[in-house]
Amino acid sequence: MSRYDHDLDGLADLLPGEPAFRARQLHDGLYRQLAQPDELSTLPVPLRRHLAALPELAPALELADARRADDGATDKWLFRLHDGAVVETVLMRYPRRATVCVSSQAGCAMACSFCATGQGGFGRHLQRGEIVEQVVRAARAAREEGRRLDHVVFMGMGEPLANYDRVLAAVRSIVVDIGIGARNLTLSTVGVVPGIERLAGEPLQVSLAVSLHAANDELRSRLVPLNRRYPLDTVRAACARYVERTHRRLSFEWALIAGVNDRTDDADELAAIARPLHAHVNLIPLNPTPGYLAVGSSAAAVRRFRDELDRRGVNVTVRATRGRDIAAACGQLAGSAGAGR
Numbered sequence: 001m002s003r004y005d006h007d008l009d010g011l012a013d014l015l016p017g018e019p020a021f022r023a024r025q026l027h028d029g030l031y032r033q034l035a036q037p038d039e040l041s042t043l044p045v046p047l048r049r050h051l052a053a054l055p056e057l058a059p060a061l062e063l064a065d066a067r068r069a070d071d072g073a074t075d076k077w078l079f080r081l082h083d084g085a086v087v088e089t090v091l092m093r094y095p096r097r098a099t100v101c102v103s104s105q106a107g108c109a110m111a112c113s114f115c116a117t118g119q120g121g122f123g124r125h126l127q128r129g130e131i132v133e134q135v136v137r138a139a140r141a142a143r144e145e146g147r148r149l150d151h152v153v154f155m156g157m158g159e160p161l162a163n164y165d166r167v168l169a170a171v172r173s174i175v176v177d178i179g180i181g182a183r184n185l186t187l188s189t190v191g192v193v194p195g196i197e198r199l200a201g202e203p204l205q206v207s208l209a210v211s212l213h214a215a216n217d218e219l220r221s222r223l224v225p226l227n228r229r230y231p232l233d234t235v236r237a238a239c240a241r242y243v244e245r246t247h248r249r250l251s252f253e254w255a256l257i258a259g260v261n262d263r264t265d266d267a268d269e270l271a272a273i274a275r276p277l278h279a280h281v282n283l284i285p286l287n288p289t290p291g292y293l294a295v296g297s298s299a300a301a302v303r304r305f306r307d308e309l310d311r312r313g314v315n316v317t318v319r320a321t322r323g324r325d326i327a328a329a330c331g332q333l334a335g336s337a338g339a340g341r
């Protein structure tokens with residue numbers, strides 16, 4: 001248990017004999033003021049000291065490495081957890097918003113062939129508090145620059161829907177406790193169909209991004225091994241039910257790999273899936289990883305692929321890659337730091 005594993009009732013349990021408003025002050029201090037227990041000037045000094053020493057309120061994350069890129073617009077942090085596992089968090093600053101990309105697992109069991117995290121294997125699920133604290137750290141860093149953190153994407157290490165209950169508990173806390181609008185949260189999945197089905201039933205306006213990367217089973221099973229368990233037809237059907245039931249925005253992520261999934265046939269196949277679902281397609285030129293020899297599509301090939309989708313009536317954007325020079329593709333900083341999971 002760490003400090004962001006507790007809701008208001010849990011914090012009240014840590015304050016026996018104190019009036020109820022103390023728990024509310026502590027809750028407000030941790031989640032809204034983004035403060036440490038010993039910084040809470042609304043609390044009496046002895047209580048502050050007591051809380052700062054409580055193991056239940058210890059931080060979950062210890063900074064192990066920090067790198068800055070894109071002329072200061074991107075920060076990538078490597079955090080060590082209590083058991084030595086490491087996770088990555090990336091803060092991305094844009095002209096009108098700030099987004100944090102959080103990890104939901106230490107490592108990942110999905111083994112996508114082009115992904116540094118997948119190449120490193122699975123460590124463990126993250127707890128709610130370990131996820132929420134990544135958001136708090138980013139929000140605090142943004143606030144120190146006079147900015148507000150307003151978007152959270154679950155696109156760091158791990159498959160969020162494989163850690164469903166803890167991720168959803170973190171999502172609720174980010175929305176209710178920290179106060180970031182659910183519509184500004186995006187959960188990303190490589191196609192965990194039972195998770196998509198469950199998410200469709202949640203009373204939460206979060207966005208769903210499905211990392212497709214290929215729109216035929218033969219290629220997709222090579223890039224995303226989970227496709228053998230949940231082939232494209234089942235993913236597509238789950239997406240259709242999700243859209244029908246929630247009327248929420250659905251997007252497809254497509255990491256463009258030169259000569260692998262950036263051909264005209266790929267655009268045809270992708271358009272055939274995306275258009276009926278009114279899905280938005282995000283193209284991301286692949287960041288190179290040491291364990292995968294293919295390279296990202298050239299700028300010209302990215303433009304051509306985007307235009308092909310556009311001509312086929314697909315809503316498409318090219319996402320600028322962030323932090324290439326600091327190994328910002330998921331899992332690369334952990335790999336380069338030689339950190340075990």
Ligand code: SF4
Nearest residue numbers: 108110112115118158
């Ligand atoms: S791309 Fe995502 S789901 Fe696939 S191995 Fe990497 S972290 Fe896991």
